[in-house]
Amino acid sequence: MASVIVFLFILATQVSAFRVCPKCGKIRVPYPLSTDENCGDPRYRIYCNNGTVLEFMSAPGFYYKILSINPWTNRLVISPPLIQENTCYSTDLGVGGLQLDENLPFNISTRNTVMLFNCSDNILLSPLNCSSSSFCRQFVDVKEGYGCKGTLCCHFLKDASMTSHRIRVRLGGCTAYTSVVDKQPDDPIEFWNFGIELQWLPPF
Ligand SMILES: *[C@@H]1O[C@H](CO)[C@@H](O)[C@H](O)[C@H]1NC(C)=O
Ligand SMILES: *[C@@H]1O[C@H](CO)[C@@H](O)[C@H](O)[C@H]1NC(C)=O
Ligand SMILES: *[C@@H]1O[C@H](CO)[C@@H](O)[C@H](O)[C@H]1NC(C)=O
Ligand SMILES: *[C@@H]1O[C@H](CO)[C@@H](O)[C@H](O)[C@H]1NC(C)=O
Numbered sequence: 001m002a003s004v005i006v007f008l009f010i011l012a013t014q015v016s017a018f019r020v021c022p023k024c025g026k027i028r029v030p031y032p033l034s035t036d037e038n039c040g041d042p043r044y045r046i047y048c049n050n051g052t053v054l055e056f057m058s059a060p061g062f063y064y065k066i067l068s069i070n071p072w073t074n075r076l077v078i079s080p081p082l083i084q085e086n087t088c089y090s091t092d093l094g095v096g097g098l099q100l101d102e103n104l105p106f107n108i109s110t111r112n113t114v115m116l117f118n119c120s121d122n123i124l125l126s127p128l129n130c131s132s133s134s135f136c137r138q139f140v141d142v143k144e145g146y147g148c149k150g151t152l153c154c155h156f157l158k159d160a161s162m163t164s165h166r167i168r169v170r171l172g173g174c175t176a177y178t179s180v181v182d183k184q185p186d187d188p189i190e191f192w193n194f195g196i197e198l199q200w201l202p203p204f
Pocket of ligand 3: 147175
């Protein structure tokens, strides 16, 4: 009798582990993503704030809004942090920028063109493109990047040669950043798809 109960319990937990989470606002939450311990796979935890706003939490506990999810390619796009008005500080500067927990099955995809702003001169030693024709120069003319106008800025494609768990900002380094997904060389800024694309390792 006891073993039957244990068996049923295991069966029940197995079944509930495969439950797909309900929509959050307008966004579908595909398996294995999990907004709740009763659905999805708990290693793929994301957050449904107020039942309406889907969010991804970085390792230091900063929340990024999820803009879209593609269940077929195992990718999701989060919103780059805002840049505070009148300064050139990303709102996640205090936690050092975007940092993913390396023990979790998420990483940063290789389709992000990252732009860094208000960088110190040391950055010129790096292989980033900090020239006067860098894409970052177009961004500082728009409303949100305006506080970064006149600062040293650079762009780079965050490809497989770099860590796929971090976009770093800090005082004395670069203090703000943004990112564009799948940027084509000649796209005018109106067509830039602002976001940071993450991918997840499928559970099986
Ligand atoms: C919370 O959700 C309700 C609708 O469910 C919405 O009216 C309200 O604006 C939301 N609040 C925030 C802070 O997003
Ligand atoms: C920097 O990027 C711009 C825009 O893509 C490009 O025209 C320029 O050749 C690049 N400069 C360097 C030094 O890579
Ligand atoms: C640029 O960064 C330095 C520290 O690295 C900071 O003191 C300065 O206020 C920043 N500039 C802007 C416009 O935010
Ligand atoms: C990121 O994760 C994907 C699968 O989810 C994997 O194919 C890729 O190699 C990972 N990239 C890095 C640089 O770890």
